[in-house]
């Protein structure tokens with residue numbers, strides 16, 4: 251066990267953890283931030299996506315010892331009032347079905363729009379291909395990303 255200081259959504263947290271504990275465990279089990287989801291635990295599904303210095307990253311495969319001096323953003327910190335253009339577009343297009351994958355989808359989409367404010371269908375497919383949705387909401391996700399891009 252060691253103590254780590256990690257910066258999440260603009261706030262510093264001190265946590266006791268083993269160096270190889272995945273950030274996802276820290277978020278959910280130590281800090282009680284349950285918006286980020288556990289899916290596969292193997293960097294395959296995207297449910298656990300957060301931003302690591304602005305880059306969409308799988309928190310299930312990111313050891314806590316690697317995130318010090320970095321800025322982590324989770325779905326809880328994406329906007330103050332749930333009013334990020336993507337969150338508004340998600341509501342407008344009624345994107346979620348079961349909802350389980352949607353945190354990861356939105357975080358990956360947010361990282362995409364930060365890099366590329368007006369992505370094509372192909373660019374969206376490329377950026378989002380690692381985020382799986384068992385409910386098959388892919389078409390609505392794509393439409394919502396275009397809507398959010400138009401609002402930015």
Ligand code: FES
Pocket residue numbers: 287288289290291292293294295296297298299308309310311
């Ligand atoms: S839980 Fe991290 S990619 Fe699936």
Ligand code: FES
Pocket residue numbers: 346347348349350351352382383384385386387
């Ligand atoms: S909305 Fe159910 S897994 Fe994506």
